[in-house]
Every structure is written in structure tokens, then in C-alpha cells.
Amino acid sequence: MSSSTELTEKKVFLLKSLDGVIFEVEESVAVQLEVIRELIEGDCARPFISLYNVTSEILALVIEYCKHHAETCSGGTSATIADEDLKTFDNEFMNVDENILLELCSAADYLDIKSLFELTCRTLASLIKDRTIIEVRKMFNVENDFSVVEEKAVRKEFAWAFK
């Protein structure tokens, strides 16, 4: 980044994942994690900020996402090019295993990163929307507690949705 030549030392923060891995991130990345933003801006950040709900595997991805977004937004390119670039990046970034996606979604929720949360929710929704009921039960580990008669009644009532 262009600011690396500045004389003032750039602030870095240390984020500690659930499994104890420490990540060094710049302020522009850290402030995107709304959950710790206040802590950072209030200048009362401790040596390590522990993120208890996020594993290192997921945190690495989250940091990659925030870093790319921070760089693109401050890169001085025009808004439309930046937008296009972010779209391409987001699409590729979402090209991961479904369980990773769920964990990313959960992490984005916990860390309060709105854009990543929206992105993961949307991606998950479009992944799941056309699945069969059995597949959805399996994915969310839900047991079928409908009787045959009850299931038939629902299918009959909303026949158009099951065509």
C-alpha cells in the first residue's frame, strides 16, 4: 500500500483465534471488525484481542476478505472499477466448501462485518434454495417430525410450491 512510506508508524493489532493462532493486522483491516472497533478506536486494545468464537482457519479467511476490501477502497481507483473488482473478488471468495461458508457466515455475524455477513447469507441462500427437503434436513441436522398424513396435507395445500 502507498502509505507504507509514511513516517508515522502504522498501527498493527494482534488478533488471537479460538485455537490460539495470532494474526497481525493493520488498523484498516481491524476496524472492519465492528465487534472490536470501539476497543481499537478507544486506544484501549490489549496486546492480543482474543476472538473466542473464530477458528484460525476461518479468521485467516476473514482477514483476507477485509484486507482486500480495505485495499480496494483506499486504492485510489474509480468507484466503478473498485466495485467491479470487489464483485469479482467476492464471487471467487465465496467459492468454498459449504461448511466453510456456514462458519464464515457465523464468524461475520459474531465479528459484526456487515458486508461479509450479507455476502455469506446471500450465497448460502442461493446454494440451498433449490435443494430437496431431505438435503436441507441433513444439512441443518434436523429430524423429520411430520407424520405421513401431516406431510401429505402440507403438500396438498401448497401443491404449486412442490411442482
Next chain:
Amino acid sequence: MKIKIKLIRTAEQATSAQVVASIDLLTEILLRFPIKSLIRFKLVSKDWHYFITNPKFCHLRNPNPNPALGLLLPFPNFRISPLFEYVPFSVQNPTNPPLRKLKFTKDSSRISILKSCNGLLLCSSLRALNHNLKYYVYNPTTKRFTTLPKPDQGTGIRKKICASRSQLMPISKKGCIGMVRCTGLVMGPLSLYFVIDEERLETLPMPPIPDGWEGRSNYYIGESCGHLNFIETFGPQIQFDVYEMKRDYSEWFVKYQVDLSPLVSAFPGMIRSYLNPTNWYYYALSIFCLIQGERYGDSFLVLQIPGKAIRYNLVHKTFEKLHDFEGAEVEDSLRFSWTNGFQHIESLCCV
């Protein structure tokens, strides 16, 4: 209600981390599903069924814009054969008819649709005498309905207005009932709108009447995705302007200009050649509705010509046949000459 839904990794994954998603997280994902999927996923489990049917969830889902998917047209002989023909708005991905017949209540007299608004249908009994007339609001997506209080019970109606403020607005004035989205209401030739929040009527300005004409003519007025549109033809016109109302209700502006000459060339059967070209009925043509697309280029008119429904793109000025009406057609007649049809919009709105 607090359900913990466990998202467990499959055994083959080494880390086998367990993600426990809160109901809030699941809600956020479900809110982004199409309504058809949501209805289907009611069968995942009883918890899911309860959750998707829950008014709180339905209310959250509602603000997400739901485009109109098709048009319900009451059969011309509706009093004898109370059926609806369905015209899906897409040729490539046609949607299933939401209903063929209205039979949600055991009301002995038959029921007809008066208005469609954001996925809800305002219906009334068809044959009952005035004092027995019942009004219903029916959601064909969720198959739920409510019976409205009688129009003369002013306070009752008012309560209903308040209860459903964000969904639809049934209002009653001197026996006429209309439904609108939050902003206003146009009552036919009166050109009034009702400011729901302040409960007062205001006059709606109207486009100018051309020289040589004395009053309002043959017009279409309709709402789509929060836009109010107005089309008026004076005489047998196939070139006309499409007006749109400004958000503040101050004036109409010309949004599109339409020239249907290419349509007439493609379907010469529209011309009643035995009539004088200045005759009002020279063209067998009517406007069913105007649908605002999600993007600018998607807005289209649904037109009726003999035996067919046509989709006319207002921006690209292209057209395609949407639908052939059921059964044989008398050569140059319009089967649905007295109705604009009722838009079908999927909605989870609780009634």
C-alpha cells in the same frame, strides 16, 4: 422461541468443528430465500414450519421486494363458471397458477376478486345481498384469509387499517373499497388519494386533456413496485404516453412513449377492418397492466389482443407472446374486455 440448530461437519472433515448457529443466523439466511422455497421448506420439520409461518418472520420477509409473477383473469362468464385463467409473465420460466378457483371459505355465495395489492387479494361475496356482503383479504401464497368487518362499522375498518398498515390498506368510503400500499389511493375518476398516515383525502393532479376532448377518456391506472402509472388513450390510438406519478404526488411525468405499430404489423388480426379507422374499436387491443421490473430495462406492458396476451417491453420496445387464452376465440373479440386482471405476487404477509 429459541431453537439451536446444530450445523455439524461431516465425519470425513478432520477438524469436525461444530458450528452452532443461533436462530438469528438461520433467520438471516431464510430471509434471502425465494418464497416458493420457503413454502417448500415448511416440510423440513415442525420447528421450521412454525418458524416460517410465524407472523414475525413473515413481517421481516415482507419488505423484500417481490415482483409480480403473473396475472389472474376471471373467466368472462365468471358468475356461472367462477374460474380464473392464469397468465405467467415469463415465457422462459413460467410460474404455476396460484389458484384456479377461490374456495378458501365456505361462504355460500361465490367469491370474486376486487383488488390485488402486494400479494394480497381483496375479495367479496358475489351474489349476496348488500347487507350480507362480506369482504375478505386472502393471501393465495399462504392460503390464509381474514374476513373484514362490515363497511358500516367504521371503527372496525379503522382498526383493520392500523393492524395491516404496513401490508395493505383496505379503506371504505360510501361503500367503495380500495387497497393501496402505504402511500395513497386513487379512486377511479375522482382522482383522489388517501394519505394513510394522516387519514385525509387529497386531490391528485391529472395529465392534461388534449384539445377537442371534454373529459377523461379510456384510461389505465395501476401500481407496480411502488410506482403509480397512468395511460390514457383518446380514440383508437396505438401511440401513447405512459405517465408516472412523482413520489410526492405533485405531478405526472412522461416515463415511456409507446408505439404499437410493429405489434399491429405482426398481428394484423388486431385490426377490425370493417370499421372506420377513427372508430374507437378499430383496434382489438386492451391494456391489462404495467409491470415495473427490478431494473430499468425490465418494465413492460401486458396487453390483450384477440386470443393472446402480449408482453411489450417499454424500454427496448420489443414484444413477445406470453399466452394463448384457453379455448377458441371469436375472431376479433377481446375475451377479457372488462377486467385488467389481478397481479399475482408471492408474499408471506399474514392476514
